[in-house]
Amino acid sequence: MSSIPDVDSGLNSVLVTGGCGFLGEEVVRTFLERGFRVRSFDKVSPDYRLDGVEYLKGDIRDEDAVRDAVKGMSIVVHAVAAVPLSKSISEFREVNVDGTRIALRASNAEGARHFIYISSSAVYGIPDHNPVEEGDSRAPLEDYGRAKNEAEDICHAFMLESEMEVSVVRPRTILGPGRLGIFGVLFDWIADGASVPVLGRGDNVYQFVHVTDLADAIAEISLRSGSHTLNIGGSSPDTMRTALEALCSHAETGARTFSLSKRLFSVVAKTTSALRLSPLAPYHWLLYGETLYFSGSKAERELGWKPRFSSTEALIESYDAYTAAPPERSSGIVSPHRSVPKQGFLRIFQGISKLLFSRRK
Numbered sequence: 001m002s003s004i005p006d007v008d009s010g011l012n013s014v015l016v017t018g019g020c021g022f023l024g025e026e027v028v029r030t031f032l033e034r035g036f037r038v039r040s041f042d043k044v045s046p047d048y049r050l051d052g053v054e055y056l057k058g059d060i061r062d063e064d065a066v067r068d069a070v071k072g073m074s075i076v077v078h079a080v081a082a083v084p085l086s087k088s089i090s091e092f093r094e095v096n097v098d099g100t101r102i103a104l105r106a107s108n109a110e111g112a113r114h115f116i117y118i119s120s121s122a123v124y125g126i127p128d129h130n131p132v133e134e135g136d137s138r139a140p141l142e143d144y145g146r147a148k149n150e151a152e153d154i155c156h157a158f159m160l161e162s163e164m165e166v167s168v169v170r171p172r173t174i175l176g177p178g179r180l181g182i183f184g185v186l187f188d189w190i191a192d193g194a195s196v197p198v199l200g201r202g203d204n205v206y207q208f209v210h211v212t213d214l215a216d217a218i219a220e221i222s223l224r225s226g227s228h229t230l231n232i233g234g235s236s237p238d239t240m241r242t243a244l245e246a247l248c249s250h251a252e253t254g255a256r257t258f259s260l261s262k263r264l265f266s267v268v269a270k271t272t273s274a275l276r277l278s279p280l281a282p283y284h285w286l287l288y289g290e291t292l293y294f295s296g297s298k299a300e301r302e303l304g305w306k307p308r309f310s311s312t313e314a315l316i317e318s319y320d321a322y323t324a325a326p327p328e329r330s331s332g333i334v335s336p337h338r339s340v341p342k343q344g345f346l347r348i349f350q351g352i353s354k355l356l357f358s359r360r361k
Contacts, residue, residue, distance in 0.1 A: 013037040014222065015073040015112075017060055017103060018080030019053075020046045022179055022337040023118065023211060027077050028053055030215040031222075041069040042080065044335055060099035067106045075222045076107045079118045084144045084283035085181055085336045087273070092147035100151040104158050104166070114165040114222055115158070121172050121231070121292060122283060123149040130205065131295035134170075134229050142282035159227045167221050169214075172233040172294060174337075175314040176211030177321035182284065184340030187322040193253040194350045195357035197260035199289030202241030207233040207293035210309035210317070220303040228302060233294035234311040240289070243312045250316050251323075254359040262289050272345045279341035 014031045018024040019040025032038045032052055039054040040046070046055060058065035060080045070076060082088065082095040100117060107115045122145030123138045140146045152168055159166045175183065189196055209232055217232050238246070241257055248255045269285040272278035299305045309317070327340055343350065 013039070013073050014075040014077060015039045015041060015069055016077045016079060017041045017066075017069075018078075018335075019055070020044045021079065021335040022176075023174055023214065024077075024079040026176070026211045026215040027079060027218055030212070030219050031077075034219055036075075039069065039073060041066070047338075060103060061094055063102050063106065066102050067110065070103075070106045070110045070112060073107075073110070074113045075116070076103065076112050076114070077116045077118070077218055077222070078103050081118070081120075081148075082144075083181070083336050084122075084142075084281040085279055085341055087281045089143045092143050096144075096147040097150050097154070101154050104154065108158065108162045108164045112164060114167065115155075116167045116169060116218060116221055117151065117155045118218075119152050119168050119170045120145065120148045121170050121233075121294075122287070123152060123170065124292060126287070126290045127292055130291050131293050132231065133295065134231055134298055141286050144281070144283050165225070165227045167228040167230070169218060169221065170229075170231045170294075171214050172207040172209045172231075172237075172292070172311075174211050174214060175208045175318040177317060179211065179318045179337060180322070180327055180340050181337040182279065182341070183318060184322065184327060185279070185343055185346060187319050188340065188343075189350050189353070190248060190251050190253060190255040190319065191323055191326075192350065192354065193255050193358050194354035195256050195258050196244055196248070196353070197265065198241045198244060198257050199260055199262045199265055202244070202257060202259065203239045204289055204291040205237050205293050206240045206243065206288075206291070206311075207237035208243075208311045208314045209234045209307065210314040213307040213309055217299060217303060217305050220305050224303065230299045230302070231294040231296070232299055233296055233307070234309055234314050235296070235307045236310040236312070237293040238312050243315055246312050247315055247319055251319065255354075256357065256359060258353070258357040265289070277345040279344065279346070 019028045020042040041056045082091040125139040125141040140149045266285045269280045273280050
């Protein structure tokens, strides 16, 4: 862990876009604990306000609002994003591509020292080998991944054209207390005793990263000079079946795993999604059954960073937080990863799964 910086120095101020989201809030907290002056910029309001944080409300697509938010900030962590659950191609472009360009231009114009873009492992698509390293080819398969990839290209262009340091962080699937979204559906099933499917044998290795580990890595990047491109994942990734069986065993609700054909899952997911009968997006049916994990060697070498949580530990802790404080339905605008989507057809599948595959208690 790096030493706490001098808070009186202008070099130790940070803006977090998407600062009220699942990841953004943890990044805000991490920088605050390290002694930084912290400002959050988001279109949603925080669930609760942290003392010492300046909260600004605005849309990343509003150039004037973004410019005002960046003023006086040395570091910009760009965490705002339209996530796969939105299933909106226009939103992916406006927020993930155009919003990143706006944030980069504003940061450069206002003299920020370091811009840190939070990308996604979706830029890799389905890799032809694992572990995936930072220099491996990017070949996204769906609109969300393509938008994140295009935003990365914009960042890399800024690395060459401006004096501002620009770093790119590619996290694996982010978990931790408060993480909901599609995982809220998974946790609801298991808490209810409904068994969960794995695709084929479920032997694909799937990696998660704990949100606190990721936030620490981001903070460490901010303290280093130069531009960095880093893959960030949890330690000891398991196969999907192993991870979910560990979670089911921990939950003790009678839930377990069962195999489902990849082809059948893809057809059902595509159909129900197209009919707006489920929250599933292309990202889910294309990548849930595939292997993708990072070694983390470059992050360890450049930052001295290692994850504290294993991939499966992050999954179990997320579930425990869900069961300790089940989410309430919100009537306002809420970050997608901090709310549970309506299950639609999946609710019927949940009942069938519980009847046919779960242990009787």
